[in-house]
Amino acid sequence: MKNKNIVPKESNFSAWYSSIINEAKLALYTSVKGSIIFLPNAWLIWQLIKKKIDDEFKKIGVKNVQLPTFINANDFMKEVKHIGGFAPETFTVSTCLPNPSKLLSNNDSQITSEFIASKQNTSFHDSIIIRPTSEVIFCDCFKKILNSYNDLPILYNQWCNVFRNEKNTRPFLRTNEFYWQELHTIHQTEQEAITQAIKTIKIYKKILKNELCMPFIYGEKTINERFAGAIKTFTLESLMPDGQALQCCTSHYLGQNFAKAYDIKYQNQNNQFDYVYQTSAGLSTRIIGGLIMTHSDNNGLVLPLNLAPIQIAIIPLEKNNLQINNCVKNILKSIKNKYRVEIDDSDKGLGYKINNYQVQGTVFIILIGKNEIQKNVLTIIQRNQHEKIEINPNNLKHFLKENGKNYQKQLYEKAKCFFESSIVKVNNFDEFKQAINQHKFVEAKFKQSTKNEEEIKKLTGATARCIKHKAKKNDKCFFSNEQATDIVYFARSY
Amino acid sequence: MKNKNIVPKESNFSAWYSSIINEAKLALYTSVKGSIIFLPNAWLIWQLIKKKIDDEFKKIGVKNVQLPTFINANDFMKEVKHIGGFAPETFTVSTCLPNPSKLLSNNDSQITSEFIASKQNTSFHDSIIIRPTSEVIFCDCFKKILNSYNDLPILYNQWCNVFRNEKNTRPFLRTNEFYWQELHTIHQTEQEAITQAIKTIKIYKKILKNELCMPFIYGEKTINERFAGAIKTFTLESLMPDGQALQCCTSHYLGQNFAKAYDIKYQNQNNQFDYVYQTSAGLSTRIIGGLIMTHSDNNGLVLPLNLAPIQIAIIPLEKNNLQINNCVKNILKSIKNKYRVEIDDSDKGLGYKINNYQVQGTVFIILIGKNEIQKNVLTIIQRNQHEKIEINPNNLKHFLKENGKNYQKQLYEKAKCFFESSIVKVNNFDEFKQAINQHKFVEAKFKQSTKNEEEIKKLTGATARCIKHKAKKNDKCFFSNEQATDIVYFARSY
Numbered sequence: 001m002k003n004k005n006i007v008p009k010e011s012n013f014s015a016w017y018s019s020i021i022n023e024a025k026l027a028l029y030t031s032v033k034g035s036i037i038f039l040p041n042a043w044l045i046w047q048l049i050k051k052k053i054d055d056e057f058k059k060i061g062v063k064n065v066q067l068p069t070f071i072n073a074n075d076f077m078k079e080v081k082h083i084g085g086f087a088p089e090t091f092t093v094s095t096c097l098p099n100p101s102k103l104l105s106n107n108d109s110q111i112t113s114e115f116i117a118s119k120q121n122t123s124f125h126d127s128i129i130i131r132p133t134s135e136v137i138f139c140d141c142f143k144k145i146l147n148s149y150n151d152l153p154i155l156y157n158q159w160c161n162v163f164r165n166e167k168n169t170r171p172f173l174r175t176n177e178f179y180w181q182e183l184h185t186i187h188q189t190e191q192e193a194i195t196q197a198i199k200t201i202k203i204y205k206k207i208l209k210n211e212l213c214m215p216f217i218y219g220e221k222t223i224n225e226r227f228a229g230a231i232k233t234f235t236l237e238s239l240m241p242d243g244q245a246l247q248c249c250t251s252h253y254l255g256q257n258f259a260k261a262y263d264i265k266y267q268n269q270n271n272q273f274d275y276v277y278q279t280s281a282g283l284s285t286r287i288i289g290g291l292i293m294t295h296s297d298n299n300g301l302v303l304p305l306n307l308a309p310i311q312i313a314i315i316p317l318e319k320n321n322l323q324i325n326n327c328v329k330n331i332l333k334s335i336k337n338k339y340r341v342e343i344d345d346s347d348k349g350l351g352y353k354i355n356n357y358q359v360q361g362t363v364f365i366i367l368i369g370k371n372e373i374q375k376n377v378l379t380i381i382q383r384n385q386h387e388k389i390e391i392n393p394n395n396l397k398h399f400l401k402e403n404g405k406n407y408q409k410q411l412y413e414k415a416k417c418f419f420e421s422s423i424v425k426v427n428n429f430d431e432f433k434q435a436i437n438q439h440k441f442v443e444a445k446f447k448q449s450t451k452n453e454e455e456i457k458k459l460t461g462a463t464a465r466c467i468k469h470k471a472k473k474n475d476k477c478f479f480s481n482e483q484a485t486d487i488v489y490f491a492r493s494y
Numbered sequence: 495m496k497n498k499n500i501v502p503k504e505s506n507f508s509a510w511y512s513s514i515i516n517e518a519k520l521a522l523y524t525s526v527k528g529s530i531i532f533l534p535n536a537w538l539i540w541q542l543i544k545k546k547i548d549d550e551f552k553k554i555g556v557k558n559v560q561l562p563t564f565i566n567a568n569d570f571m572k573e574v575k576h577i578g579g580f581a582p583e584t585f586t587v588s589t590c591l592p593n594p595s596k597l598l599s600n601n602d603s604q605i606t607s608e609f610i611a612s613k614q615n616t617s618f619h620d621s622i623i624i625r626p627t628s629e630v631i632f633c634d635c636f637k638k639i640l641n642s643y644n645d646l647p648i649l650y651n652q653w654c655n656v657f658r659n660e661k662n663t664r665p666f667l668r669t670n671e672f673y674w675q676e677l678h679t680i681h682q683t684e685q686e687a688i689t690q691a692i693k694t695i696k697i698y699k700k701i702l703k704n705e706l707c708m709p710f711i712y713g714e715k716t717i718n719e720r721f722a723g724a725i726k727t728f729t730l731e732s733l734m735p736d737g738q739a740l741q742c743c744t745s746h747y748l749g750q751n752f753a754k755a756y757d758i759k760y761q762n763q764n765n766q767f768d769y770v771y772q773t774s775a776g777l778s779t780r781i782i783g784g785l786i787m788t789h790s791d792n793n794g795l796v797l798p799l800n801l802a803p804i805q806i807a808i809i810p811l812e813k814n815n816l817q818i819n820n821c822v823k824n825i826l827k828s829i830k831n832k833y834r835v836e837i838d839d840s841d842k843g844l845g846y847k848i849n850n851y852q853v854q855g856t857v858f859i860i861l862i863g864k865n866e867i868q869k870n871v872l873t874i875i876q877r878n879q880h881e882k883i884e885i886n887p888n889n890l891k892h893f894l895k896e897n898g899k900n901y902q903k904q905l906y907e908k909a910k911c912f913f914e915s916s917i918v919k920v921n922n923f924d925e926f927k928q929a930i931n932q933h934k935f936v937e938a939k940f941k942q943s944t945k946n947e948e949e950i951k952k953l954t955g956a957t958a959r960c961i962k963h964k965a966k967k968n969d970k971c972f973f974s975n976e977q978a979t980d981i982v983y984f985a986r987s988y
């Protein structure tokens with residue numbers, strides 16, 4: 001029962017990824033380059049991930065807000081590193097459409113000249129930025145609502161769309177518009193803010209492992225790879241089956257950089273004014289890309305049970321059979337409150353139906369025919385197993401619970417096994433190049449240097465993914481041969 | 495216990511509205527004109543409304559999708575009435591920021607000249623529209639996924655932000671960016687599509703009455719007031735305490751207008767190609783403005799229990815009293831799974847605390863002091879009542895359930911009473927003018943005429959809100975004195 005519309009993973013990984021997205025009805029392109037439509041399956045996966053993160057955030061007192069998409073260009077200019085980091089990929093808004101009467105005249109050259117004329121009147125400093133991230137508006141918000149130390153800490157989060165003008169786009173992984181949560185917090189002390197940044201990354205760790213079943217390496221970014229404006233950036237890095245790393249999420253300690261640029265002050269216990277210490281953190285819809293690549297196979301999507309849009313499908317093997325219909329009804333009734341279940345009693349062939357559910361990542365397909373009724377069993381096809389299983393209908397709930405748990409574990413263990421087998425330690429640049437060309441996740445002693453990181457990227461395509469820990473005294477940098485500062489992971493990345 | 499920061503409703507309605515938004519911590523302005531920050535209270539209200547609508551939509555088989563914000567200008571041009579209706583208030587995206595090295599030079603004139611130069615290269619037809627509504631992309635999506643009649647109907651909804659360049663903005667009621675759901679459906683027949691448009695408005699009716707406790711009048715829009723590109727627009731119109739109508743939501747039957755412009759065809763039962771019949775419908779965050787105005791008073795927000803961010807507050811009247819603390823703990827434990835509850839045991843004064851909760855629309859404030867412990871009672875202040883009530887702690891759950899239900903009813907009845915008393919029937923233009931000047935919701939026999947509607951608006955500021963029903967044979971138009979076509983409601987509006 002091979003799915004012929006899916007390009008084999010082994011023959012062309014990138015074409016495999018695209019065919020999964022098509023066949024599993026996840027996304028469509030539009031005529032704006034780099035924009036995608038999230039079809040119901042993909043949007044539901046995101047909503048399910050969102051709910052898990054939101055629940056964890058609520059437990060630590062985070063409140064959701066919603067900030068405007070448009071940012072004043074003058075405001076955006078205040079934190080120099082921040083604007084420097086984002087300027088090349090930021091969209092601006094300038095003007096309304098030409099006069100509608102002109103538009104309706106359908107005279108193209110007239111419309112265009114009116115359009116250009118309307119744009120010439122805007123200077124950059126009167127202009128509006130479309131948010132690539134929302135630090136600037138959160139700062140404005142904090143400045144306005146913060147009075148005294150009694151108000152601190154403030155933990156605000158928003159779920160929103162952000163916009164970046166990307167040259168090379170791929171559905172979920174890199175698009176002009178994507179969805180994320182951005183958590184922004186302000187605190188009285190440096191220590192409290194750093195603690196929050198780490199607490200946030202711990203929440204991401206829990207979600208990634210337990211819900212997405214994705215293994216990862218946790219570490220701090222090198223100076224060169226830090227978020228624009230941050231003092232520390234913590235990251236979770238995963239590895240895709242093609243040997244490219246994926247940055248899953250990041251949590252930043254911003255220090256007082258933004259607080260000073262945007263004047264976020266409060267009255268402390270001694271009636272003096274202090275600047276706050278700040279953090280921000282985000283996880284985006286690019287994780288859907290990671291989720292697809294980590295688990296899926298040549299029959300389509302493989303998803304953790306928690307995140308499968310249709311968790312269970314029921315297929316009656318015959319039409320107009322009262323006993324079969326009653327059995328289907330009873331099964332549906334007993335599980336529909338706990339699982340997302342769909343019945344397919346259409347005229348399509350059984351092979352088509354099974355393929356159709358497997359490609360969408362459905363974990364359990366329950367077959368009910370004459371034979372099943374006679375033997376008082378249900379035939380079950382589990383997404384990651386070749387053999388069909390027969391179970392007693394009375395055991396169904398227990399079966400789903402236990403096998404569901406195991407299924408999640410199996411997914412995680414399989415991915416973890418691959419990740420661990422891909423980590424290679426190297427001692428010099430020759431070994432490094434060889435390992436990178438073999439699509440490995442490379443561990444190396446390194447002396448942090450922006451210049452050398454850029455040189456390494458130019459020569460091999462690999463970037464520093466994160467720092468494992470500090471180097472020992474006699475560790476030599478694999479690249480410069482100088483005293484190493486850190487043990488760093490390198491890989492090519494999405 | 496009057497709240498001095500709230501401008502009295504009677505003295506200046508508009509200033510009252512603004513002061514409620516400030517004091518109840520609902521929204522902040524930013525430096526981009528017409529943009530607002532939704533603070534946690536306002537965003538939670540929207541999330542609660544969203545959940546109710548989403549649950550109803552799910553029951554009828556609606557699936558959520560997410561479409562891009564950017565629309566290709568060429569695509570936008572295809573439905574002539576649609577573009578004509580939206581062009582004046584649509585933003586466009588043109589270009590990235592100037593080169594970051596120039597930005598960092600901080601040389602303003604250089605930045606500005608580079609910025610203008612980069613804009614001159616874009617012609618309108620290469621340009622990108624920021625969605626004012628998403629018909630165009632939904633059409634693109636439907637065209638791509640629709641094959642045969644087996645696929646129909648398709649009911650897709652999205653929760654998103656949309657953008658319109660408004661001259662006069664007010665928080666929630668009219669902003670450059672707002673949030674809404676937009677439901678888009680396609681069908682095989684005209685009848686099925688019209689039925690869907692009416693089914694959608696029925697869901698809105700249920701939510702408005704039961705959840706928002708807002709009374710409304712249901713009707714169809716006049717030709718002049720229809721959605722750009724629609725054949726029929728159904729609307730729910732409410733009336734604010736200042737006598738201005740508020741369009742709460744709309745549901746449109748679009749016929750085949752968009753299907754033909756965007757080529758949305760399917761293979762029918764006879765293997766021939768047919769265009770679909772389409773609907774769209776939306777309810778936006780402007781309803782939060784309506785909710786605030788409908789119920790609130792000079793002490794702040796009044797909200798239906800279902801939608802209050804903090805439904806119940808518990809205030810211990812003494813600190814470090816073991817009996818009081820235990821009682822507070824037990825009460826919290828017994829109700830926190832069912833209600834959003836907050837405890838205020840800070841050092842602030844009792845008056846301040848009560849004001850603070852009342853201004854945020856908290857429905858029940860529970861006071862627990864020595865006196866309460868001694869008498870084994872709880873003192874309760876209900877948001878819409880002057881007298882405090884004493885109840886037995888064992889009756890609390892029952893009390894909250896019953897009084898909660900009644901509270902919702904009281905809010906609805908009070909608002910309905912006002913609305914009904916504001917409806918005035920008129921027979922001629924003099925009566926019409928007088929009624930409009932008295933801020934009434936005016937019912938009049940009218941002969942539909944775009945020219946006359948525009949004339950009436952110019953002379954009185956009033957617009958046709960909706961059609962009540964068809965006119966009788968001898969009914970004369972109050973304005974033109976010709977044979978009337980319809981009985982129409984008029985009012986000034988938000």
